[in-house]
Amino acid sequence: MRRARKRRGLRQSARLTHVSRTIYVDGSYVPEAEARISVFDRGFLFADGVYEVTAVVGGRMVDFDSHLSRLDRSLAALDIVSPLTDRELRVVHEKLIARNGLDEGIVYLQLTRGVADREFSYPYGLTPTIVAFTQAKPLLDNPLAESGVPVVLVPDIRWRRRDIKSIALLPQAMGKEFAKRNGAYEAWMVENDLITEGTSSSAFIVDSEGVLRTQPLGRHILPGVTRRAVLRLAEEHGVAFEERPFGIDEALGAREAFLTAASAFVLPVISIDGRNIGDGTPGQITRRFRELYLKECCQENI
Structure with a gap:
């Protein structure tokens, strides 16, 4: 039984070590296998957060200003203040695209209220959690x-x-x-x-x-x-x-x-x-x- 569990663990580790994507997590660009957030993140506990998905064509973002505008609107509706400016969020996207060599696909961005012990009402003064990653996929030549x-x-x-x-x-x-x-x-x-x-x-x-x-x-x-x-x-x-x-x-x-x-x-x-x-x-x-x-x-x- 122990050997079986060990073999499964090695297979899982092998899968993780072959992942080459770089993920953005709260100010750091890390390998996918090292990307972590707290189990007390309110996004995990309450779905207390918002997201955006931006298309990338030719290594550049499509309609990004409109995505930022909608993101700002969603955050305001939930009384969440982003720790990053729109310009800084743009830089995060551009760096992820460059670091992952993304020519065509999407960038997923998620902001949650942050980490706190489990209470339904909003805990104020939290630093929001920000996660972003890329996914390569064909967009232009879609059958x-x-x-x-x-x-x-x-x-x-x-x-x-x-x-x-x-x-x-x-x-x-x-x-x-x-x-x-x-x-x-x-x-x-x-x-x-x-x-x-x-x-x-x-x-x-x-x-x-x-x-x-x-x-x-x-x-x-x-x-x-x-x-x-x-x-x-x-x-x-x-x-x-x-x-x-x-x-x-x-x-x-x-x-x-x-x-x-x-x-x-x-x-x-x-x-x-x-x-x-x-x-x-x-x-x-x-x-x-x-x-x-x-x-x-x-x-x-x-």
């Missing part, structure tokens, strides 16, 4: 952009402050798992017969009149950074759009549907709960928005 993706519908069981990018993501993880088990890429959440958003994306349709539709901002959805960019592009290119709720029947009867997210950009939705949207292939407007967004990303990174 799903050509094929489109299926989505399924799930009840929206989240809390009432969805505009805060909270690390409390269990309902979203449950929805994503349901989607995976049912052969779908994403789950769109439904509340009062209206589609709010995806578990990790914003939801769009091109309705039967040819108008681009998405939920208006409010406490019921997250203010998506890529969502914001798409609406700006719609305005710049003369595409009619409305920030107006849409129901299940409207989505099923739409000409096109798509989702947006920092790590997916714009992806066509070709079916909902097994029912085709349009002819079941990526639509022309969706393709155009992905093309415009990618062009903008690449121009930013020249």
